Amino acid sequence: MPEIKNYSINFGPQHPAAHGVLRLILEMDGEVIEKADPHIGLLHRGTEKLAESKPYNQSIGYMDRLDYVSMMSNEHGYVLAIEKLLGIAPPKRAQYIRVLFDELTRIRNHLMWIGAHALDCGAMAVFLYAFREREELMDMYEAVSGARMHATYYRPGGVYRDLPEKMPQYDKSKYRSKSRLKKINKNRQGGLLDFIEDFAIRFPGLIDEYETLLTDNRIWKQRTVGIGVVDADRAKALGFTGPMLRGSGVAWDLRKTQPYEVYDELDFQIPVGKSGDCYDRYLVRVNEMRESTKIIRQCIDWLRQNPGPVMVEDHKIAPPSRVDMKESMEAMIHHFKLFSEGYTVPEGEAYAAIEHPKGEFGVYMISDGANKPFRVKIRPPGFVHLSAMDEMSKGHMLADVVALIGTMDVVFGEIDR
C-alpha cells in the first residue's frame, strides 16, 4: 500500500499573489495548509550596509526603495533618526508638510493594498479603481519633488523645497480632444495645495465606491471573516504593529502614543478592530484612509495660513539657496562641502520610529562622529508580520494563504532590505 503523505508546494517567488518575491514552501494536506515556511532574501539589496559607506543625505534615496509603495514614510523614519542625533528640529511648516505627505503616502499605500488584496481574492475592479486615484497621488509626489515614486523629498532639517504655487498641467496632444484636456486640467488650475484639497474632498466618496464593492459583499466576507485570526495578546507577543495590531483590538498608534512632528496638534482618530481577522484589518485600513483625509485637510488649512521656511537655516546641514551661491563665497563653500563631504553627526546612537502605513517603521542609527553612519538598522513592519505567516495560515486553505498575504500587506523591499 502506498504511503500517504503531505505534499509540499512551492508558492512563488514567481507567483501572481506573491507580492513581489515571496517564496512560500507550503506543506499541504490536500487543500489544507499544514505548514507555511516563508523564504525571504530574494530582494536583498544591502540597504543597511550601503548606508554605511555614504554621507548621510545620500542614503535618503535608498530609503524610498525599501517599501516602494510608501516612499516618503520610509524617508521620514531615516531623517528623524538623523535629526535626533543632530539635535535639530525642522521648522513648523516643514513638519506640517511632512505630516501632509505622510498621510498622502498612507492613502497611497492603502490604495495599493486594497487593490492587491481584493485582486488576490478575485475582485478585479477595485484594483483598477484604486490605481486611478493612485495616479493623482503620484502627480502630487511629482509636483513636489520631481519624481513620481522615489521622491527623496524629506531632508534632515526640513524638506527639500516648499510646495509649488502652480500645479503642472497636461499639454495639448493630438490624442486628446480640447474638451478632454480642459476636463483633466480642471483641478490643476491652482497650486499643489488646491490640487490636494480637491482630492481630499473627493476621496471619501471614492472610498465609498470600494466599500460598495467589498464591505457588504457576501463573498468578500466569506473570504475574510474568521481568516487569520490573531487575538490581542498574541498580536502583541508576535510584535505586530500598525493595522495588523489595531485589527486585533489594540489601540496602539505611534501618532497618538508617541507623537512626532505635529501629530499632537491634529484632530484624528485611530480605528480599531475587534476580532483580529482579515475582515477587521480591512475595515481598519479603510477607516484609516478616511482619517488620513481628515488630517490632510487640517494640514492644508494650516499650510495655507502659515507661510515660512521649510528648512533649517543652518547651512552646515541644509544647502544655501542657489541665488546666494552666485554672490556669496561662503554659500558656495557650504554648498560644495555639503554635496561632497556632507555633514558630520555627533557621536551617539538614536532610534526613531514613525507610524508607517504598515506599522512601526524604525531606524536605529549609530554615529561615530564621521560624515557617514557607523551602523544603520532598519526595523521594517512587514518582516515581523510575515514571520507570523505559519501561525496564521495553519489549518486554512490555499486560497486563504493568498488572502493572508494580502492582509499582511507585505512589500519585499522593506522585508529583504
Added chain:
Amino acid sequence: MMEGLGVLIWTLVKILAVLLPLLGCVAYLTLAERKVLGYMHARIGPNQVGPKGLLQPIADAVKLMFKELILPSDANKFLFVLAPVLSIAPALVAWSVIPFGDGLVLADINAGLLFLLAMTSIGVYGVIIAGWASNSKYALLGAIRSAAQIISYELAMGFCLVGVLMMSKSLNISDIVQNQAGHAGNWYWLPLFPLFITYFISGVAETNRAPFDVAEGESEIVAGFHVEYSGMGFAVFFLAEYANMILISALCAIMFLGGWYSPFPETWDYIGAGGVHWLAIKTSILLFFMIWFRASFPRYRYDQIMRLGWKILIPVTLVWIFVMGFAIAINKSPALEMTVLAILFIVGLISVIISPKGKFGIANRHYANHSTATVEQEQGK
C-alpha cells in the same frame, strides 16, 4: 451511392454553417469581454489592432498559433495533447442539437436534452486529464478543484433541467422551445423562476467562470489546470471556455427564456415575430451578465463553492421539483399554479432581503459583529 455522398456533403456544409459563425462568436466574445471589463474598470481595453481594436482576436489567434508548444518534462505526451481536444470537442458537439429557429437545427433528435447533459459533462475530462498529464502540482490542484466543482454543479443543473422536462413533457429541445411559444409571460422563466436562477448560477460555475473560477484562480494556483499549456494548446482551452460560455447562455435562453420567440405578443408587427436574432439577443444579455460577474465579484473559496452547490442550490431545485410534482398530480399542465407560486417565492425572497431584522437582510450590516470601534487614546501615554 451518389445520394449518400450528397447527404454527407450537405451535412458537412450544415456543420460548417453552425461551426464557423460559432468560432467567430467565440473570438469576438473574448474581445467583447475585454472591452466590457475595460469599461467597467475605468479603462479602455484593447483599441490598437484595427479600427477600435476590432482585429484584436485575430491578432491574438495568430500570435498563439505561432508560439512554441512546450511539453513539460515527464508529462504524459499523449494525454497532454489529447486534453485540449477533449475539452473543446464536447463544447462544439453540443451545438448540434441547439435549435436556432423553428426547424433550424442540425440534428433534431428526441433525446436532445440527454445528449446535451452527456456532452456538457464530458468537458470535465479534458480538464482532469490536462491537470494530471501536465505533471505539475498547480495543474493537479486545479484539476481536482475543477472536477469536484463541475460534478457538484452538474447535479444542480441536471435537476433544473428535470424541472424543464416536467413542464414541457418532452426531451426534444425544439419541442421545449415550442411549448414556450408566445410572449415573455409564456416562457418558463416565471413558473420555474428558482430553477432559472439556479441554472444560470450553476452554468457560471460549470464554465469555471468568476466568481467560481477556482480551477484556474490566477492568484492562487496561477492558471490551474492549463498552467503548463502554451500556444495552441492554451488557445484551445481558451476557445473551449468561451464556447461553453456561449453554450450555457444559449441553453439558458432556450430552456427558460423562450428560445427564438419574441418577448412581445405575436400580434405586434416586426418585433412580435420570432427569429434567430431573439435567441442571439437573449444569449448576449446572459453573456453580458457573466462578464459583469467577473468584473465585480471576489472569488469563492473552494469549500465555499461546494457548500453553495450542495447545501443551497441542490435543495432549492429539489424542493421546486417536489412542489411541481404535486402541482402536476393535481393539474396536468400546472403553468398557472407554478407561476403563482414563483411570484410568491420572488416576493418572499425580496421581503427577506429588505427586512431590517432578518439574518440575510441587506440591512444586517456586518459592522454589527465587526464594528471598528474608533478609539481615541490619551496623548503621550
